[in-house]
Amino acid sequence: MRLIDLSSPVDASGWEPEPVKHTVMSAAEGARHMTDGMRKNFGIDLRPEELPGGEFLTNDMLYLSSHTGTHVDAPAHYGTRADGQTARTIDEMPLDWFDRPAFVLDVRDTAGRTVDAAAVELALKAIDYRPQPMDIALFRTGAAEWAGSQRYFTDFIGLDGSAVRYLMDLGVRVIGTDAFSLDAPFGAIIEKYRATGDPGVLWPAHFAGREREYCQIERLSNLEALPAPHGFSVTCFPVKIRGGGAGWTRAVARVVDPE
Known part of the structure; x- marks a missing residue:
């Protein structure tokens, strides 16, 4: 089969009547975002530099x-x-x-x-x-x-x-x-x-x-x-x-x- x-x-680079907005959160930005969220929402203290390579996970935000x-x-x-x-x-x-x-x-x-x-x-x-x-x-x-x-x-x-x-x-x-x-x-x-x-x-x-x-x-x-x-x-x-x-x-x- x-x-x-x-x-x-x-594809945000193509022409659309309603333009697509696509932003990418880098792995370094993901580390800051995750540690800030853990501190704010759960009271867990972790610094971005404690993560391997100072990075966490990427993320994509889309409006479409x-x-x-x-x-x-x-x-x-x-x-x-x-x-x-x-x-x-x-x-x-x-x-x-x-x-x-x-x-x-x-x-x-x-x-x-x-x-x-x-x-x-x-x-x-x-x-x-x-x-x-x-x-x-x-x-x-x-x-x-x-x-x-x-x-x-x-x-x-x-x-x-x-x-x-x-x-x-x-x-x-x-x-x-x-x-x-x-x-x-x-x-x-x-x-x-x-x-x-x-x-x-x-x-x-x-x-x-x-x-x-x-x-x-x-x-x-x-x-x-x-x-x-x-x-x-x-x-x-x-x-x-x-x-x-x-x-x-x-x-x-x-x-x-x-x-």
């Missing part, structure tokens, strides 16, 4: 959105209700959704910015695959090429509501993309709304999750490393953030190579 990392990093890097969106991210009930948060989602057989559809040649149900059906026929209930669906849009730049957030291909519903009708409950969003870029969505006046064109992929529960994996990477469009599985357990609308994940594909 071979493991393929499908995750993009949390739960939608930074590869992450899983929960139904609660899409609205307050799903399936007629209170939408579940990321810590409430069943673990078995996130360790499943998977397939990937290459939609880089899609005309325009949106994949619909008909396009998904054609893409499945092209790889000769019929999704099974609870399969994880992945979409390779080519957006990962621009990760770390502002273009990553404006130049990608999304799904419309019909595509999401089509997959949910097949029993899919987790849909992933290498793009910033499962929906089309913000500019394309607003342009379509201004042209039609139809609020139904506003973030239809996300809002489909108000009708039926499903989760998205956004900001995947390295989908081109998958050796085949199906015949592999994906593990993408989200970090358990209580009450969170999303949780970061280290998404990994498991591939069994022929002997």
Whole structure:
């Protein structure tokens, strides 16, 4: 069995709409921090220079959105209700959704910015695959090429509501993309709304999750490393953030190579 990392990093040096702040406490700073804390909180007296090398442990402090890097969106991210009930948060989602057989559809040649149900059906026929209930669906849009730049957030291909519903009708409950969003870029969505006046064109992929529960994996990477469009599985357990609308994940594909 071979493991393929499908995750993009949390990288404070890359461009983000909500900048990531990442500070590193050095081992020497860790010694001072730990000894000060022991003295203040527990009345234990230990000087930093008494530690081997005058060092303790490093630490990383981060300020970031739960939608930074590869992450899983929960139904609660899409609205307050799903399936007629209170939408579940990321810590409430069943673990078995996130360790499943998977397939990937290459939609880089899609005309325009949106994949619909008909396009998904054609893409499945092209790889000769019929999704099974609870399969994880992945979409390779080519957006990962621009990760770390502002273009990553404006130049990608999304799904419309019909595509999401089509997959949910097949029993899919987790849909992933290498793009910033499962929906089309913000500019394309607003342009379509201004042209039609139809609020139904506003973030239809996300809002489909108000009708039926499903989760998205956004900001995947390295989908081109998958050796085949199906015949592999994906593990993408989200970090358990209580009450969170999303949780970061280290998404990994498991591939069994022929002997």
